Every structure is written in structure tokens, then in C-alpha cells.
Amino acid sequence: MIPHECPLTDRVVATFHDGAPEQEAFPSLSEHLAQCGTCTQALGAARRVDALVAGTTLRPGREMTRALLARALAEAPSTLPPRRPHVPRAVLLASGVLVLAMLALVLAPHREAAVPAGSTGPAEVAQGPAAVLRVPDLPPGVRATFAAPRAVEPEPATALARFVRTPSTAMVRGLARELGVATLAPESRAELRELAALLERGVGDRSVATLRSALHEGEDDFELVRLCARVPHAGLLRALRSAVRGDATLSRVAARAALDNPRAAPALDLLFGLWNDLQVRDASLGRETIARQWFAALPTAWTPALLECLARSVNPEQRERCLLAIAATETPTAVGALRALVQGPRHEEALLAAFALARCLPPQARLHDLRPTWSAAIRARPTTLAEFLKLAEVVRVAPIETE
Amino acid sequence: MDQDLVSTPEDAERARTAARLRTARAGDRDAFSVLVGPEVPALHALARRLTGDPHWADDLTQEALLRAFLALPKFRAECSLSTWLFRILVRLASEPRRWKKTERASSLADLEVPARLDTDAIVHAEGRELEDRVAEAMERLPLRQRAALHLRAAEGFDYPAIAGVLLCSPGAARMLVLEARKKLGARLRRHLEP
Numbered sequence: 001m002i003p004h005e006c007p008l009t010d011r012v013v014a015t016f017h018d019g020a021p022e023q024e025a026f027p028s029l030s031e032h033l034a035q036c037g038t039c040t041q042a043l044g045a046a047r048r049v050d051a052l053v054a055g056t057t058l059r060p061g062r063e064m065t066r067a068l069l070a071r072a073l074a075e076a077p078s079t080l081p082p083r084r085p086h087v088p089r090a091v092l093l094a095s096g097v098l099v100l101a102m103l104a105l106v107l108a109p110h111r112e113a114a115v116p117a118g119s120t121g122p123a124e125v126a127q128g129p130a131a132v133l134r135v136p137d138l139p140p141g142v143r144a145t146f147a148a149p150r151a152v153e154p155e156p157a158t159a160l161a162r163f164v165r166t167p168s169t170a171m172v173r174g175l176a177r178e179l180g181v182a183t184l185a186p187e188s189r190a191e192l193r194e195l196a197a198l199l200e201r202g203v204g205d206r207s208v209a210t211l212r213s214a215l216h217e218g219e220d221d222f223e224l225v226r227l228c229a230r231v232p233h234a235g236l237l238r239a240l241r242s243a244v245r246g247d248a249t250l251s252r253v254a255a256r257a258a259l260d261n262p263r264a265a266p267a268l269d270l271l272f273g274l275w276n277d278l279q280v281r282d283a284s285l286g287r288e289t290i291a292r293q294w295f296a297a298l299p300t301a302w303t304p305a306l307l308e309c310l311a312r313s314v315n316p317e318q319r320e321r322c323l324l325a326i327a328a329t330e331t332p333t334a335v336g337a338l339r340a341l342v343q344g345p346r347h348e349e350a351l352l353a354a355f356a357l358a359r360c361l362p363p364q365a366r367l368h369d370l371r372p373t374w375s376a377a378i379r380a381r382p383t384t385l386a387e388f389l390k391l392a393e394v395v396r397v398a399p400i401e402t403e
Numbered sequence: 404m405d406q407d408l409v410s411t412p413e414d415a416e417r418a419r420t421a422a423r424l425r426t427a428r429a430g431d432r433d434a435f436s437v438l439v440g441p442e443v444p445a446l447h448a449l450a451r452r453l454t455g456d457p458h459w460a461d462d463l464t465q466e467a468l469l470r471a472f473l474a475l476p477k478f479r480a481e482c483s484l485s486t487w488l489f490r491i492l493v494r495l496a497s498e499p500r501r502w503k504k505t506e507r508a509s510s511l512a513d514l515e516v517p518a519r520l521d522t523d524a525i526v527h528a529e530g531r532e533l534e535d536r537v538a539e540a541m542e543r544l545p546l547r548q549r550a551a552l553h554l555r556a557a558e559g560f561d562y563p564a565i566a567g568v569l570l571c572s573p574g575a576a577r578m579l580v581l582e583a584r585k586k587l588g589a590r591l592r593r594h595l596e597p
Contacts, residue, residue, distance in 0.1 A: 049588050
């Protein structure tokens with residue numbers, strides 16, 4: 001944590017790093033900076049934070065810039081709306097003041113006839129067109145209750161803080177003893193992966209209980225979420241999903257961690273659960289988009305697990321996600337299973353399977369046993385489901401309206 | 404020669420910009436592209452920071468550019484064109500329903516399949532680790548703090564310029580930047596060791 005005990009730190013950072021004009025205070029701040037370790041440290045930290053943000057900023061290239069402009073202008077109408085006459089702000093302000101003054105003149109005589117002062121009874125309404133509602137005074141006890149400052153609840157001492165930041169607590173020692181390692185404070189993704197591998201080998205009830213309680217207490221902790229997402233323990237993964245359910249960022253962190261573990265068994269139940277949560281939470285997050293983001297860069301080792309999930313699941317939504325994920329992986333080994341599904345009785349699923357087939361099928365494969373329109377669509381290797389449906393001449397029938 | 408007729412290169416550039424602005428206001432797309440083109444990379448970078456997603460960043464930037472084109476006749480040059488564009492983008496970012504086009508099925512055809520950057524997912528993930536961490540930490544900041552810090556750190560805006568974009572006072576802009584920095588510093592302290 002950057003120490004901020006010095007009251008001048010913010011001014012020092014604003015003046016010496018952000019160039020805020022504090023010319024008159026500059027000499028005294030310079031003297032202060034020369035002597036204050038806290039401010040020096042905060043200034044260095046501010047420079048490093050800015051360098052980190054600037055260094056990780058991604059900018060589009062020239063081609064993409066041109067494309068963005070072209071696409072934006074393509075949506076613009078051919079003629080611009082006519083320009084409205086510009087009314088100066090001063091005129092608007094003056095007219096507003098005039099209207100208010102006139103209102104005040106109209107209402108002024110009636111304000112005198114308001115409720116008598118000192119009333120403590122129920123709400124009273126004064127007579128006349130400009131009646132004023134007066135709320136009686138609150139009893140002293142009630143007012144005192146409202147006036148009393150709220151007790152500031154201390155930040156919960158999270159298990160995460162004990163777990164990651166101070167590797168000397170009993171919990172960390174217990175976990176470390178169980179795993180046979182000296183310390184548990186992952187500093188990077190590689191270390192985290194090593195730790196997860198250790199947990200995978202040595203995961204026991206105590207470790208799971210520790211991680212579960214840390215998940216329960218340790219709100220908003222990326223490291224803990226990443227670690228838990230990599231431990232192949234069904235109960236822990238369920239707890240993880242429930243811990244991150246309401247938080248889109250943490251859900252994405254968990255999904256990324258689960259996907260960033262290609263050598264371990266795929267945590268498909270967790271991923272499909274997170275997929276569902278994200279989709280439910282954000283209606284504009286397309287299911288195909290998630291499939292591409294999550295599964296497109298994965299090695300082919302995950303395909304058998306996806307096929308197995310497809311074979312055992314009876315949940316239509318889960319089967320749909322499996323098919324979209326397989327489409328994103330573009331693995332030829334899935335072709336056999338997909339062919340069978342394309343000829344299956346469920347039309348919607350057959351269409352999705354045909355789209356997945358289009359993405360997974362090698363170029364020279366035969367397709368004579370499929371419907372001609374679908375074969376042509378598959379051959380075209382469409383990049384999106386929408387494109388495939390268009391090519392396959394699938395017409396979405398609107399629901400019949402009944403009176 | 405008359406002294407008044409001799410103009411500096413800055414004056415000439417200003418006159419050219421004003422002429423382009425007039426033409427763009429009349430609906431000339433080329434003039435608009437020349438005027439706005441240099442700002443697009445910075446707009447897209449901010450859009451990416453605010454949305455956390457490259458596809459949505461595309462949507463947001465395009466929508467901001469479209470709205471800027473349509474509203475250009477109303478632009479009174481009380482601030483710089485760049486500030487005005489950033490202001491439109493930040494305002495739009497806080498109302499995702501007005502620009503998010505990546506819906507369930509309708510516009511998926513517009514998306515392109517991302518190229519496979521690396522066959523080894525581990526190598527790829529490690530290479531992007533710092534980028535991911537910064538993106539995640541930025542995602543946790545409130546939108547205005549995120550925008551303020553990005554404009555200060557990545558675009559080099561000063562407090563009055565940030566205030567112009569966020570429609571607040573320079574003092575409020577300063578508080579947004581400092582607060583965002585503190586939170587980010589606390590989250591990324593492992594990457595900030597000198």
C-alpha cells in the first residue's frame with residue numbers, strides 16, 4: 001500500500017507529477033519534498049502507475065483507424081439535419097432570471113400567510129393558492145438518532161489478506177504444511193499455476209475448507225479467485241461460482257484462470273456456469289462472442305471433454321454452449337460427433353451442429369449425405385452463426401399472434 | 404509588403420483547420436475524416452479502457468464518431484475538437500444501451516473471428532499477464548476515475564483538459580486522478596516495485 005500519512009502528499013503529486021499550477025506554494029513544497037520520505041515514495045509510485053497505464057494502452061493501427069472512421073460514416077445519413085439557430089447563453093440566463101422573478105412576485109404575498117411558527121402537531125396546510133406544507137418538528141429522541149454519527153465498520157480482515165499478503169499466519173502455515181511447501185504467496189501467474197498444481201496433487205479437505213472460507217470472506221480478490229479456479233475440486237468450484245456470481249469482473253477473472261490451465265482437466269461445469277451468469281447479467285453479451293473469447297485460443301486437448309459433456313448433458317442450453325465452444329475450437333476430431341448431431345431429430349440443435357461442423361470440417365471432407373443447402377453453407381465456412389443461418393436459407397418464423 | 408499579410412505557419416494551420424471545420428459542418432465526410440482522423444487512435448484506446456472489450460470498444464468509438472459527425476454543426480468551438488470528441492465518448496460510455504450493438508444474434512455477422520495469436524496458450528497468457536492485470540485493476544475503478552486516469556497517464560491531459568472532458572471542475576478532476584491512482588497502486592503494488 002502506498003503510504004499517505006502526509007497531508008501534503010496529494011499536493012506534491014499534483015504539482016510535481018501532474019503539473020498543477022501551485023506556483024506560490026512551489027518553493028515550500030520543494031523543500032517539503034526534499035525532507036519527506038512519504039511524499040517522495042508517493043511521487044515515485046504515481047509515476048510508476050502512470051507509466052504502467054501508458055505502457056499497457058492499446059491503440060489501433062492506421063488500417064483499423066481508417067476502417068473505424070469509414071464504418072462510422074457509413075451509418076451517417078446522406079444529408080445532415082439543419083443547424084438550429086444558436087441562442088447565446090447570456091440570453092437564456094436572462095430569460096430564466098426574468099421568469100423566476102415574475103414567479104417570485106406572484107407568490108410573494110401568499111408566503112406571509114403560511115403556517116404559524118412553532119407548530120408541533122401533524123402536518124398542516126396553509127390556506128390560499130400558495131399553500132406551504134410544513135412538517136412538524138421531530139421528537140428530540142428521533143432527531144438525536146438521526147444526528148448521531150454512524151459507527152464506521154472496520155474493513156473485514158479478509159482471509160485473502162492473511163493468505164497472500166502476510167505469509168506467517170496460522171492458516172498459511174497450515175496450508176503450506178499440508179502441501180509441503182515453505183510459503184504460499186504467489187507473486188505471478190506462473191507461481192500461481194505451480195501452487196495450483198501442488199493443490200491439485202495434494203488437495204485435501206483442510207485445503208478445500210481453507211480456500212472456501214477464504215472465498216467466503218475474501219471479497220474482491222483476484223489472486224484467490226484465480227487460484228480456486230484452477231483447483232479441480234467440484235465443491236470448491238461450486239463455491240467459487242457462487243462467490244463471483246454477482247460480479248462480472250470476477251466472473252471473467254475466474255473464467256480466464258480456468259481457461260489458462262490447458263494441461264489440467266477442463267473445468268467445463270464452472271465455465272458453463274460462468275457463461276450463463278455473464279449472459280444473464282448482461283443481456284447484450286452474445287453467446288457466440290463468449291464462445292470465441294474463451295475457446296478460440298485453446299489447444300485441442302479440450303475437445304474430448306467438450307464432446308463428452310455434449311454426450312452426457314440433457315440440458316439444451318448446456319448442449320448449445322458445448323456446440324458453440326466446439327465451433328470456436330475448430331477441431332477436426334469433433335467432426336464425427338457433429339455429423340451425427342446434424343442428422344438428429346432436433347432441428348435447432350442440428351443447425352448449431354452444422355455451424356460447428358462448418359468451422360471444424362477439413363476442406364477436402366465429403367458432405368454428400370447432408371441437405372444440399374446446408375452442405376453449401378458448410379462448404380462456405382461462415383465465420384458466424386448468423387452468416388451460416390443466412391447461407392443455409394433458414395428463415396426464422398415469427399411467433400403466431402393470437403387475439 | 405504589408406505586415407498583416409505575413410502569417411506564421413501556426414496561423415496558416417489554424418486557418419486550414421477552420422476551413423476544414425466549415426466544410427465538415429456542411430456534411431463533407433472527407434473533411435471530417437481529416438479533422439478527426441488523428442484523434443481516433445486515442446479515442447479507441449480510451450474506449451477500450453472504458454469497456455474492457457475490443458469489440459465493444461469498436462462499437463463505442465464508431466458511435467462516438469457518428470454522433471460527432473451528426474452534431475458537428477452544433478459544435479461551437481468553445482473547447483478543442485479533441486476535448487469535445489472525448490466528451491462525447493465518455494458520455495456514451497456511461498450509457499451502454501445507446502451504442503452496444505454486439506447483441507445476441509442480430510449483429511454477430513459483423514464480428515470477425517479473432518486470429519489465433521499463439522498455439523501455446525500458456526506462453527500467450529504469460530505474455531499478456533501485465534496487460535491483463537492492469538486491465539482488470541482499471542475495470543474495478545468507477546468510470547469517471549478510469550477515464551480521468553487514462554486521460555492523464557496515457558494521453559497526457561492536464562487537469563483543466565480532463566475537467567473539460569468530464570464536465571467538472573479542475574479540482575474535481577484532480578481528485579478523480581489521485582483517487583484512481585491510489586486504488587490502482589494498491590491493486591498493482593506487486594508490479595510497481597521500483
